[in-house]
Amino acid sequence: MPASEDYHEALWEAHPEGLEPVDFARRSDFLLGHAGAGERVLDVGCGEGRFAAELVRAGAEVVGSTLPQSRCGARMSATPSSTCARCPPKGPGR
16 A cells, blocks of 8 residues: 555544544535535545535535545435446556
């Protein structure tokens, strides 16, 4: 595993699982005001997928992408209309 991947994995390991993002309610309200039912959303840097899960509940189809593999879309995995893809640090195919 490259050093950058180790770094990002270590950051996630240092945070408790299920930690609520800063200003979650305010940021979630903003997202839901701009995307909703029937729309397709790309959540870059989705982490555990807290915001993506809210968008899915509102009827959006969400694809999340994140660097750390350990918690990639943990909350999204329980929602049928979402996907989480791990994004390699050097980009796809490198």
